[in-house]
Amino acid sequence: MPLETALHERRRPLTEGELLAIPWMRLLTQDERERAATDLKIAEADPGETLCRTGRPVTYWFGVIDGLLKMSTDNAQGQTITYTGIPPGGWFGEGTALKREAYRYNIQALRKSRVAGLHVDTFHWLLDHSIAFNRFVMNQLNERLAQFIAAREIDRMNNPDVRVARSLAALFNPVLYPGVGEVLRITQQELAYLVGLSRQRVNEALNTLQAQGSIAVEYGGLRVLDLGALRTPSPMRQ
DNA sequence: TCATTAAATTGTT
DNA sequence: AACAATTTAATGA
Numbered sequence: 431m432p433l434e435t436a437l438h439e440r441r442r443p444l445t446e447g448e449l450l451a452i453p454w455m456r457l458l459t460q461d462e463r464e465r466a467a468t469d470l471k472i473a474e475a476d477p478g479e480t481l482c483r484t485g486r487p488v489t490y491w492f493g494v495i496d497g498l499l500k501m502s503t504d505n506a507q508g509q510t511i512t513y514t515g516i517p518p519g520g521w522f523g524e525g526t527a528l529k530r531e532a533y534r535y536n537i538q539a540l541r542k543s544r545v546a547g548l549h550v551d552t553f554h555w556l557l558d559h560s561i562a563f564n565r566f567v568m569n570q571l572n573e574r575l576a577q578f579i580a581a582r583e584i585d586r587m588n589n590p591d592v593r594v595a596r597s598l599a600a601l602f603n604p605v606l607y608p609g610v611g612e613v614l615r616i617t618q619q620e621l622a623y624l625v626g627l628s629r630q631r632v633n634e635a636l637n638t639l640q641a642q643g644s645i646a647v648e649y650g651g652l653r654v655l656d657l658g659a660l661r662t663p664s665p666m667r668q
Numbered sequence: 669t670c671a672t673t674a675a676a677t678t679g680t681t
Numbered sequence: 682a683a684c685a686a687t688t689t690a691a692t693g694a
Contacts, residue, residue, distance in 0.1 A: 617677060630682095633679070649688050650677065 448472075448495060452546065453519060453608045457562040469552040475499075475539035482523070482533045490547035493521040494609070497543020498616060500624065503535045514581065515540070515624040517601050517616070519609025524567050527553050540620045573605045590627055594635035597625045598645065598652065599660035615651045 449455050449467055458466060472495060475481055481492065484503060499516040513535065516522060526533055527550050539545075556563045577600055584596045598621075601607065601614055618636065622629040636652070639645045644659035645652050654660070 619677080629678090630680085637679090647678090 451495070451519070451609060452493060453521070454563060454566045457566055458556070458560055462556060462560050462563070466548065466552060466556060469549050470546055472544055472546050475543045475545055477539055477541050479539045481537040481539065481545060483536050484534060485532050487532055488523060488526045488530060488550055490523070490549060491521065491527045491553045492523050492537070493546045493548070494518050495544040495546050496609075497545070498540045498620060499543060499545070500538050500540050501535050502538070512624060512626065514577070515597075515601055515616075515620075517607045517610045517614060519607045521570065524553075524570060528557075528567075540623065541617075569605065573603070577603065577606065590631050591635045591638050593627070594621070594625055594632055595639055595644070595660045597621070598639075598654075599657060602654050602657055602660070613648065613651050613653045617650060 449463075455463060455466065471490075475497070481499065482488075494516050496518050498518075499520075500512060501514050501516060501522070502510050502512045504510050516537075522537075523533065530550065557567070580596065580600065584593055587593050587596070598614070601616070601624075602610055604610070618632050619629050621636075622632040625632060627635075636645065636647050639660070640647050642659065644656040645654055
């Protein structure tokens with residue numbers, strides 16, 4: 431079932447804790463927060479499920495409560511290009527929501543995820559009423575621009591260890607993904623899909639990074655020990 | 669709550 | 682790609 435449908439069907443309100451975990455919620459006044467909270471809807475997405483597709487009209491501004499999503503497009507040759515992963519705390523689609531255009535990318539769940547949707551009309555209402563919300567969106571756009579510029583650099587690197595490091599640094603971005611925290615819940619298989627390497631190679635890279643002390647590999651997740659080292663990895667031998 | 673079993677994830681070739 | 686080893690989740694008394 432498409433998420434858009436699922437969102438309409440499940441109108442259950444969010445718990446207090448879930449509301450506070452949403453990064454922009456605490457920036458709003460009581461009135462604004464109540465209005466946003468009433469409109470907000472959550473849905474579960476199963477692995478592989480598509481949440482929104484290129485060309486479909488924008489009805490919601492999406493945020494990840496829990497889980498992991500993948501942003502991608504299919505080019506003319508029919509191959510899929512993955513742009514980025516979206517971990518908990520990440521909100522996306524504000525660019526297209528602003529212009530009320532159609533989605534320019536596909537969003538798929540890499541694993542079972544809980545996703546929140548704010549209706550575009552409410553999104554615009556918040557833009558019209560809250561300066562703090564405007565600041566949040568502006569900051570969000572700016573931060574993502576920086577990330578996509580960094581992504582171009584990552585693409586030109588041939589060293590897999592560095593690629594994995596940089597991709598991880600992006601996922602641990604505290605501004606874009608405040609829900610991640612110290613530990614990123616991601617399997618090595620999921621990371622392999624995002625980075626575009628084999629699981630074996632990702633496994634090898636993770637162990638190298640662990641040996642360097644920038645991360646700790648855990649079962650079903652990764653702990654960041656030195657975000658700076660991930661962003662600018664020291665040159666490696668060979 | 670604990671022990672057993674199934675499933676998921678990781679490490680290695 | 683396949684396999685073994687390890688960790689977690691699920692089940693049921």
